[in-house]
Amino acid sequence: SQSDSAPEVPTVVGEFNETVVMDDDNTVDEAGQSDTENTVKTESSTLSPLFVNKNEDEEEDKEEYADMPLFATDKTVKAQREVADMAPFDPRADLSHYKFPSIEFLRPSSNSGVSVDAQEMEENKIRITDTLNHYGIPISKIEATVGPTVTLYEIIPAEGVRIAKIKRLEDDIALSLAALGIRIIAPIPGKGTIGIEVPNKDPQIVSMRSIIESPTFANSHMDLPMAMGRTISNEVFMADLCKMPHLLVAGATGMGKSVGLNAIIASLLYKKHPAELKFVLIDPKMVEFSLYARLERHYLAKLPEEEEAIITDPMKVVATLNSLCVEMDNRYALLKEASMRNIKEYNDKFIHRHLNPEKGHRFLPYIVVIVDEFADLIMTAGKEVETPIARIAQKARAVGIHMILATQRPSTNVITGVIKANFPGRIAFRVFQMVDSRTIIDRPGANQLIGRGDMLFSNNGKLDRVQCAFIDTPEVSAICDSINEQVGYPSAYELPEYVAEAGDAGKLASVGDRDPLFDECARLVVTTDTASTSSLQRRYSIGYNRAGKIMDQMEAAGIVGPSQGGKPRQVLVDPMTLERILENN
The missing domain is CATH 3.40.50.300 (P-loop containing nucleotide triphosphate hydrolases)
Known part of the structure; x- marks a missing residue:
């Protein structure tokens, strides 16, 4: 059994033993049987921790790998499956018992029905036709559509009649109908007709x-x-x-x-x-x-x-x-x-x-x-x-x-x-x-x-005439x-909080941020009695933004009044008062 086991172990032990021999300055006899057994025992005891450590390393590697993308992907897939199995999010869930207002809170319509009777409609058709004929504009067809406050009369002019001619007759048609004021749509978009809107004598309320x-x-x-x-x-x-x-x-x-x-x-x-x-x-x-x-x-x-x-x-x-x-x-x-x-x-x-x-x-x-x-x-x-x-x-x-x-x-x-x-x-x-x-x-x-x-x-670009629905305070x-x-x-x-930036806090700058030219500009404005941003630009060769800022600083100091559009500002102080303001600041 010893000889049978010897060929298996020496391949590892022999190689390892050489190293040991060299490290130990040839103190071990490789030919001796007892020495070999001792070596095997020694080396096997030395090797055993190596294999144990290897197993521990594998466990540690697995723990490390558990946090790596391969395993994380599996977790993500699992989480996605769980999310997929969930019902869709319901935004109304927080107020699931909310009930929309009842229709009973709104008053029912009190309208009696059509606001224009057939007789009035026919009379208006005849008046429109007669008025147009009187000015030499024959028409081939006229139809009426009754709305709550306005009736639309659609006319189709005869061949060769210019639309501009009908548009000019707006006031004449209003006079013949004795209406409050009519509106001519020439032509009605999408139709081959001209519209004349005539207010009803008895307008209805749309509830x-x-x-x-x-x-x-x-x-x-x-x-x-x-x-x-x-x-x-x-x-x-x-x-x-x-x-x-x-x-x-x-x-x-x-x-x-x-x-x-x-x-x-x-x-x-x-x-x-x-x-x-x-x-x-x-x-x-x-x-x-x-x-x-x-x-x-x-x-x-x-x-x-x-x-x-x-x-x-x-x-x-x-x-x-x-x-x-x-x-x-x-x-x-x-x-x-x-x-x-x-x-x-x-x-x-x-x-x-x-x-x-x-x-x-x-x-x-x-x-x-x-x-x-x-x-x-x-x-x-x-x-x-x-x-x-x-x-x-x-x-x-x-x-x-x-x-x-x-x-x-x-x-x-x-x-x-x-x-x-x-x-x-x-x-x-x-x-x-x-x-x-x-x-x-x-x-x-x-x-x-x-x-x-x-x-x-x-x-x-599309225009519709609508009678707005009426809803009362109660x-x-x-x-x-x-x-x-x-x-x-x-x-x-x-809503999210808005924090104003330093430049947005207001037009009026603080005293500590005054422009180096402030004192000189203030004396010029008071002396000449002209508070103009453009004059400061020309006099001191500065840009509009800087000149405007100086002018705002003078307004903050009470030297000039507020802006008046394109006009110069009003100068509010005299030279002595100005010197006191400049000394105090």
Whole structure:
């Protein structure tokens, strides 16, 4: 047995033994049997830890490999399978018992039916035909379509009649019909006819309930459905705010702007769950949106430190709009990380659990910003408001932030080119001047409306005449109360905090940051009694920005008055007072 085992061990032992012999200065006899046995015993005892260590190394390697990508991939696959087995994420789960407002809160329509009888319609047809014939314009056909406030008479002129000839007869036709004012559409887009809109003698009110109850509204699959009212053909008119993507509302005082905004908000409340929609309501008039303060825990968004959810202070408006810009940038960062192009694709991916909430991903509700009196904001806050609004209007559509601006003063210094370029959706209620109509919808027509909710809706060049749905204050109050009584979120949807940069803290620079030329420029301004930025540029050969900054610093020090447009500023101190100001500072 010894001889049998010898050939197996020596191959390892022999090689190893040589090393031992050399290390031990030939003290071991390789030929001796006993020595060999001792060597084998010695070496086997020496080798045994080697094999044990090898096994331990394998265990350690396995522990190391467990953290390596091969094993991590298996874990990831397992986690993905677990996620795939989970039900899709439900954004409404937090408020799963939320009930949408009842239709009973809206008053039923009290209309008696058609506002124009057949006899009146025939009489108007004859008068229009006679008037046109009197001016040598024969027509081959005339048809009438009765709407709630306006009847559309469509005429087909005989061959060879110029349209411009009919357009010039607007006032003559109005005179023959004894109407409040007519509007000629020549030609009607998509039809080979010319339209003459004649106000009804007994206009009907379009109730909000009739719009909400209609199959058109109930079956709509729009992302942000706005039920506006009824068209001339008495059909329910709806528009999708997501497709616009921003809306400009303008009209004279008392012509239906606030009612129109209430109709838009109500139609969104009847369609969208609190998890899917948030409002930022800006109300410089302080009274128009006060009813919606009760929706704070369900539908409103605000800054974390704000007490009131309805923003009425112009200075807080600036902070809120800048905060919305931060929210917009944050949302774009999430879309970029998820490789999605818009909020709809992103939310769909999140609902199917393809995005990890631990990496900051979340369900993004739509945010609708509504400003009730934009002109007042421009007067009080100026360009500080216009800049964030322009940023939101230019970029925010893809991340679900949409804006509605309303104003009763549609002049060009309020509705600037930047605003108009980014607000393709326009609603024009009645205005009194043609130039205002051109500012809103880029064409005349709003000055020919009859008021009381009669409006023109323009979207991407297409113009529709709509009678806005009427919703009264008690109806809005009942809807808000029904939502407020239900369980809501702990607080309003929090917008990210906006930290103003040093340059954004205000135009007026601090005393410590004064320009080296400040004293010399101040003495020049007081001596010459002319506070002009351009004069400082020429005198000291400096740029416009530096000269403007020096002028702002002088305003902060009380040396000159505020800017007056293109005119020089007023100098407020005399040379002696100036020296005292310079010495004290």
